[in-house]
Amino acid sequence: MALLADYHTHSKYSRNGHGKGTVEENVRVAYEKGLRQIAITDHGFNQKAYGIRRCDIPNLKRDIADAMERYPIDVLLGIEANIISSKGDIDINDEDYKDLDILLCGFHRFVTASTRRERINFINKNIFCELMHHTTKKQIERNTNAYINAMRKYDIDIITHLNHGCKVDVEKVARVAKETNTLIELNGKRLGMSDNEILTCYRMGCKFVLSSDAHRPNRVGDCHLGLEAILRLRIPESAVVNYNDIPNLKKSKRKKRS
Template sequence: MKLTADYHTHTVWSDGKNTALENAARAKELGLQAIAITEHGYSHYFRGLKRKETAPWLEEIEKARRAVDLPILTGMECNIRGVSGLCDFTEADYDNFDVYLAGIHVVIRYERFSDRKIGFGGWLREKFHVKPSRSYIRDVTRAYINAVEKNPIDIITHLNFMCFADAVEVAKCCRDYGTYLEISSKKEHLTDDELAAVAATGVRFVINSDAHSVARVGDLKLAEEQIARVGVPLDRIDNIDGRLPHFRFAEFKSRR
């Protein structure tokens, strides 16, 4: 299995250790056909890119594009901010970005006070080994599904990291809307049984490194091992073995 493109890498503008130039140079060295630079979203306290930093961040990526002969995509790992599915991007942000990633994180500005349950509530349950209630799972599942239905999201990152959704229901929604589910090579977020059940829905996948340092750009080892154990059909993974994904965000923008 060979990775074609890595669509989830962080740089010093969020909580990564390296620059866009360094990440891109490494991707080029590995023979990837593209890389996306995807910082944490605007509503992430401490680690998110700030809206006013967007222009200098874009300039830095532009410089990297001039230095490295490789498509370097601008992206953001937006936060899903509540059960309503609200994400960090407003339509005014769309022109600044090529790829739209979204996931649930803990320390963010939630839409409503009660929305703390989806991220912070998941973190507490994980930390203290509290079994998630059915109503909690229902709310997190709703948050993911609403996000995918209301926003042209290309990739859902690390499904069920620090939170607990009905992964199969989320996968069915992603399948229907043409949103990819990420298989992360940073950490396994779904059990083998969950990944098998998710794959059975027919959803399509991308493998991403979620690299926070240049050394992990293009890494797919952990994902490759889980995919082999579970038997995920390789033709369902769209950024390996020469294939490139078809992203809905770009298509959505081209129709505007």
């Protein structure tokens, strides 16, 4: 029984010391740990302090090509996009998407929202709710719609750390994740969801992906938090796409969701 792919890792292209390793270092660790696929998924463009820049994409492509020459492992180019509005806008446009093999999406606090109003109502209010350890019903509804709209508008492969910093109605999000064939991540650093919420996703028919969310090379492939949850909750292996299996997540290899 083994983990065969890690689709959520950050490299130095998550700038200003946020991601610690080079692409090659991440790939080497993945190879040494027996993975067959790894994705490099740095933070999206609207994370002004440490997101990847559009001008870095050609360099990232070159680094990935170099790493694949050195190690017999498939390396996917991805981005962990940010949700930047309650309407489900993300910080990746159609042109950007052409460069990607895989698209991840999650909520992060320090991003430029789509408008000033969204900065106040979506980003800042979520930061406030986290500080208060209480999310209002209205905010949960707003957040839930943000995720649902994002999954319907964009070809997102994986929703990262659901319910971390942005509380949603998990059942409603799970229903649309199932409908749009979007994977729910069990994050290696922070689960975000309670056991009950993970079970809700499972009962709604969602598939899970285990990932490390490594920000340094030695954490690549470290998915023990998610794995422990799967074992604890007796979720069958068949509900996890990268455990003893390799899904066709690479854009060029999979069928479009329509």
